[in-house]
Amino acid sequence: MAIVYNIAEASHAEEEIAPEFKEILSSLPTEKGWRTPNLYLFQGFWCQPKEIQAIISVQNHYKAKDSDVIVATIPKSGTTWLKALCFAIVNREKFDYQKNHPLLTSNPHELVLFLEYKLYANNQIPDLSTLPTPRLFATHMPLGALPESVRESDSKVVYLCRNPFDTFVSIWHYLCKIRPESLGPLSLEEAFDMYCRGVIGYGPYWDHMLGYWRESIEKPHKVLFLKYEEMKEDTTLYMKKLAEFLGFPFSLEEEKYGVIEEISKLCSFEHLKELEVNKKGKGAIAHFENKNLFRKGEVGDWVNYFSPSMVERLTNIMEEKLAGSGLSFKLF
Numbered sequence: 126m127a128i129v130y131n132i133a134e135a136s137h138a139e140e141e142i143a144p145e146f147k148e149i150l151s152s153l154p155t156e157k158g159w160r161t162p163n164l165y166l167f168q169g170f171w172c173q174p175k176e177i178q179a180i181i182s183v184q185n186h187y188k189a190k191d192s193d194v195i196v197a198t199i200p201k202s203g204t205t206w207l208k209a210l211c212f213a214i215v216n217r218e219k220f221d222y223q224k225n226h227p228l229l230t231s232n233p234h235e236l237v238l239f240l241e242y243k244l245y246a247n248n249q250i251p252d253l254s255t256l257p258t259p260r261l262f263a264t265h266m267p268l269g270a271l272p273e274s275v276r277e278s279d280s281k282v283v284y285l286c287r288n289p290f291d292t293f294v295s296i297w298h299y300l301c302k303i304r305p306e307s308l309g310p311l312s313l314e315e316a317f318d319m320y321c322r323g324v325i326g327y328g329p330y331w332d333h334m335l336g337y338w339r340e341s342i343e344k345p346h347k348v349l350f351l352k353y354e355e356m357k358e359d360t361t362l363y364m365k366k367l368a369e370f371l372g373f374p375f376s377l378e379e380e381k382y383g384v385i386e387e388i389s390k391l392c393s394f395e396h397l398k399e400l401e402v403n404k405k406g407k408g409a410i411a412h413f414e415n416k417n418l419f420r421k422g423e424v425g426d427w428v429n430y431f432s433p434s435m436v437e438r439l440t441n442i443m444e445e446k447l448a449g450s451g452l453s454f455k456l457f
């Protein structure tokens with residue numbers, strides 16, 4: 126039973142923005158964008174124009190239920206993987222992993238929809254009342270931008286963080302593939318400078334991760350903070366933590382019969398990447414090809430791109446920004 130949505134996708138052309146939002150945009154600080162001509166500093170984070178419109182709509186209209194789960198990430202930190210895992214964990218009694226599992230024929234982004242890119246894009250207000258419980262949604266919004274109802278309800282947030290070195294390389298590759306030709310190429314050096322100045326969608330990334338990190342320490346029942354590198358190293362352990370947090374813990378019997386391994390395999394990079402829907406499909410994210418969502422899926426690929434001066438610059442930034450927070454990353 127896959128959920129069928131009839132939802133328009135956000136496009137990102139500035140000319141499609143409603144006049145009242147154009148007025149908002151004209152009052153915001155701007156910088157050159159990565160895949161749109163401009164990024165705008167909105168509520169303290171950098172955003173593409175259409176996203177601002179959608180985010181305002183999410184903030185005004187989305188009412189979180191106590192049982193809702195929000196998958197939160199900064200782009201390219203493993204969103205696709207976390208969506209797949211959450212979907213597979215909470216729905217594990219409904220499907221056969223070999224035969225009718227929706228992840229075999231749908232990209233994870235079609236099963237766990239973004240609030241701002243899909244559900245509330247283009248000024249639409251979706252009817253979410255008929256969705257099965259728990260409703261799974263996703264967002265790239267920083268914690269502080271989430272609607273009041275998320276903070277006030279017992280809804281849960283799962284945040285996946287990735288080391289900023291690999292995240293940068295992943296973003297650069299992805300955006301080079303989907304960037305309109307009219308904007309011309311974006312060199313690694315220029316992109317890195319933007320990244321280090323915090324000018325990246327939903328960034329600065331250090332504010333993004335610290336917001337969720339601090340909340341996860343203060344309210345561990347509300348926010349589960351996961352790290353991509355740790356998940357890669359011990360997927361089973363973190364799947365157990367995730368399942369428990371979501372309120373769907375694995376039973377001893379499930380552990381004995383290898384259910385965790387089965388889900389882990391189903392959602393693995395190697396498996397998802399080879400599925401027809403992810404090799405040839407389109408449109409899980411905007412009109413882009415799904416195959417772009419699967420590149421290497423490794424920890425430490427950044428060594429192939431970073432010069433010594435880049436390593437020094439990003440290391441210094443991370444040390445300064447994360448100082449005293451207790452948050453750290455594995456780079457390999």
Ligand code: A3P
Pocket residue numbers: 198199200201202203204205206291294295296298392393394395397418419420421422423426
């Ligand atoms: P790389 O570009 O380093 O390969 P997002 O899903 O947030 O867009 O993040 C994309 C990154 O996650 C890409 O990293 C992609 O290859 C990797 N990825 C996609 N699916 C994955 C999976 N099932 N397991 C681990 N990594 C995955």
